[in-house]
Amino acid sequence: IADNAVDSQHYAADSIDAEHYAAGSVDDTAIATNAVTSAKIAADAITGGKLANDIAISTSGTFNGTEIITYASNNLGVGVAALDNRSSGLRNSAFGDSALEDTTEGSNNSAFGKDSQEKNITGNYNSSFGYSTLYSNEDGDRNSAFGAIAMESAQPLGDDNSAFGFQALEECNSDNNSAFGSDSLKGVGSGNNNTAIGYDSGSNITSGDNNIIIGANIAADSATADNQLNIGNTIYADLSTGDIWTTTTGKIK
Numbered sequence: 001i002a003d004n005a006v007d008s009q010h011y012a013a014d015s016i017d018a019e020h021y022a023a024g025s026v027d028d029t030a031i032a033t034n035a036v037t038s039a040k041i042a043a044d045a046i047t048g049g050k051l052a053n054d055i056a057i058s059t060s061g062t063f064n065g066t067e068i069i070t071y072a073s074n075n076l077g078v079g080v081a082a083l084d085n086r087s088s089g090l091r092n093s094a095f096g097d098s099a100l101e102d103t104t105e106g107s108n109n110s111a112f113g114k115d116s117q118e119k120n121i122t123g124n125y126n127s128s129f130g131y132s133t134l135y136s137n138e139d140g141d142r143n144s145a146f147g148a149i150a151m152e153s154a155q156p157l158g159d160d161n162s163a164f165g166f167q168a169l170e171e172c173n174s175d176n177n178s179a180f181g182s183d184s185l186k187g188v189g190s191g192n193n194n195t196a197i198g199y200d201s202g203s204n205i206t207s208g209d210n211n212i213i214i215g216a217n218i219a220a221d222s223a224t225a226d227n228q229l230n231i232g233n234t235i236y237a238d239l240s241t242g243d244i245w246t247t248t249t250g251k252i253k
Contacts, residue, residue: 079114102138113148119155143171147182158192165199180215187223210239 068078073090077083081101082094090107094100098118099111108125111117115132124249125142128134132152133145140157150163154173165182172185174192179185185198186203194211196202202213206223213220215232222228229237229244237244245251 106139123157156190212239 008028027090031170046087054069059090067131068076070076073088075083075089075092077086077092077094077100079095079097079099082099083092083095083103084101085104085123086092086100087104089103089105089109092100092103092107093110094117095104095112096114096116096222098114100106100109100120101118103109103117103120104122106120106123106126107170109117109123109201110127111120111134111156112129113131113133116128116130117123117126117134117136117137119136119138120126120134121141122139122242123137124132124138125143126140126144128150130146131148133150134143134157134249135149135152135159135182136155137143138155140161141159143151143157143159143161143163145151145163145168147163147165147168149166149170150171151157151161151172152167154169154171157173158175160176161169161172161174162178162197163172165184167182167186168179168184169177169188170186170253172188173183176193177188178195179187179188179202180197182198183200183203184198185194185201185205187206188194188202190207191205191211194202194205194208194213195205196205196213198214198218199216201215201218202220204219204223205211208220208222208224208228209226210225211226211228213228213230215230218230218233220228220230221236227239229235229239233247235244235246243251
């Protein structure tokens with residue numbers, strides 16, 4: 001333990017007199033000068049019982065066969081390989097085998113479920129709940145995925161997407177899409193600013209932008225067009241012009 005390393009106990013440099021240990025000799029505890037290896041605490045890190053923010057503490061173990069690893073800066077991984085490769089990321093929580101496994105610098109991510117956010121490297125502020133959710137995302141930010149395989153396959157994933165339901169936004173690699181319902185918007189690749197509500201709603205859209213699709217099993221008229229509104233295959237609109245029509249009355253505006 002280096003000079004000034006433990007000031008709250010008032011131990012002088014090179015002397016631990018309370019235990020009569022001579023400087024440079026800490027026998028059966030195997031603690032080398034300038035290093036507390038079992039906790040990975042660097043010299044000068046402990047002041048008044050507080051750890052400096054840049055000190056990396058890594059502890060790991062098992063509880064009833066479950067692997068648990070903790071780091072400095074409020075990181076926690078529970079499960080085999082969960083948060084295994086973290087280097088400088090802050091405030092990440094991973095629960096499930098391989099959750100956030102590849103994360104190195106990403107911060108403020110929460111992953112719950114096996115393989116959830118496994119490939120995330122530098123992405124921030126992502127939340128995922130369910131098996132393989134946000135699996136392939138490497139650097140996308142502020143995405144929320146709830147439901148097994150939601151936003152699973154997209155790479156690179158965009159930012160600010162929300163998916164709720166099994167396979168919702170599964171292929172998404174764009175921005176600002178919102179999908180509510182199993183399989184909703186699951187085919188969106190490069191399309192942005194799309195909203196779909198209902199089971200399988202808008203699942204045929206691939207590259208269209210600014211579309212709104214509402215109702216179970218309701219598809220957009222075109223997989224690549226922009227500004228489409230379809231409510232229950234009854235009310236339609238061109239959102240770029242404001243034109244509205246229905247299947248029974250024709251154009252009404």
